[in-house]
Amino acid sequence: MKTLTVDLGDRSYPIHIGSDLLSDPNHYIPHIRGKQVLIVSNVTVAPIYLDKVKSALTNFTVESVILPDGEEHKNLDILNTIFDRLLEKHFDRGVTLIALGGGVVGDMTGFAAACYQRGVAFIQIPTTLLAQVDSSVGGKTGVNHPLGKNMIGAFHQPACVLADINTLNTLDDRQLSAGIAEVIKYGLIRDTEFYVWLEENMPALLRRDPDALSYAIERSCQIKAEVVAADEREGGVRAILNLGHTFGHAIETGMGYGAWLHGEAVGIGMLMAAHLSSQLGWLTNADVERVEALLIAARLPVHSPHTLDGKRFIELMSVDKKVLDGAIRLVLLRSIGEAVITSDFGIDTIENTVANYQHRTDRDTP
Template identity: 60%
Template structure:
């Protein structure tokens, strides 16, 4: 299959998303989005041996520099971003430098944050190499790092010049990473697109086996949903918060148990099930639809039970410093009906406590 394109329409900050196999070898696609002669490729120890030389070959007409960072969510910190700044300064990069993020969501978030900050802003390009980053974190311009007290609490909005989702890079993903990325794909079927959710129910095993047509369709549909929401609300002052379905619960899990114990997508899967369960208790969706969500996650080996190590107080503490807390009031992304997410601060507190105390969400006891 050839590649597909779609556009994130943000006036002068608009940019294309290219989706398809073998994009890393298509040097003609990259050239229009690199502003100067110097390029810094930011990647990690896992991705570099697989794809760095191929990308450098495609960019051989530019002055190339590279930095290889440690791999893992636990390294998504200000200390690691400072390594990028130090490298840029030592190598005498300027405001005309273009940064390229070659890797998953952690690399993309840190590279984007560095690009937003270095000399008050330089261009950057996203080359996401995981399902999660191809369908979610590479699109929309949210960049940043974690703090020990909260996930993604330090960052900036910085839109890339272009996104290149080379589907061939997914073939080297471990199964666990692949499953974690599919959790974010399911999210898009649950926010606004019931037909996409139904498609996933029928085709998720094809997606999991990396059938090229299924992969391209899932990435494109996910990006279309996200692009539409970002177009409406670039700075997350309203409807963009819907993209955080499952994330308030999920971020609490990641922060409480230490970044890396659960992959981000695994925590989001659990968090989505928790949001679904609370929506059942609120009377907004049926228990049968809730079980459909659980079954879809389980088909790709995602966790759906709340961690036994976490108590209600652990959730409450971490959720209280979530970015969606406004004037001390927690807002959650729930369902008004199946595949229609809403931002709610009127949920019943006792039902939330019951959700936080529940470990197995297959029963309504």
């Protein structure tokens, strides 16, 4: 087992990464504050892992709530079912929530913990690659609104993160690839060497080689922890973690939450960011092709939906948390391994990029 630390003063917490960690509750029990635990999971994950976690918590009052699976359920109504259960069970400020599932479960559990009685503790047990390398770390929590993704939320750090790579064995291939998109992101924004490692080890990741997965998760979490420690509430540098996300959120919102997986939308979004960066003379055409090749190797889509026309795409991009005083700000690439945040480009460059990646055929899903 490897342990990393997210260094945030009195809000610091460990990330444990390894095989079969769920079998040893000593990894997370020290982070349960009181006697009450609510496990939040979903209909896909609960049948596989819920009993394992529940049975480990013999000395606690344990309840669970099972959410429907999918980004389309990440909204205030479903969030309220978590509050319902907490209040039906008279759980108090000493309760600890455990998020057992992917990014949607983690984001909603964390937001419920941020708001319940104005803030209680929670633990992340991410069971998808995307959640293990990205959404479970850093304290961003929230839900979607029909008009914009992740628009309602809070910064609320978990008490610990437990990434058991064995849970990835039950993940379907599409989810695995979606997670790899966020792994590629870390190479693109901050680590050329890691990017090269990914180019060489993509086949190993796709066949779920444990050593390759462990290393990819560890390096991703290291980079995320460094960036979050430098800028917890995204006043500046943290925004580089959103490479591809402004494009990606437009696809997710425009196509209806759940039609595209978050990682899929971020994947094509990163390619679009690379293309826009090449228009500004920062990347070469060869760099853009290199990004496209890695996404294809990871079995990720490299076109955006044909029904999302350019005008609508850009309109959706303008509803984004990075927009400030009306200007679209984007994370772009100075080179492979170095990201910058800028609004210093013409609207025509966005239009070019959006037009360039729109799918020519009638395929609207990856």
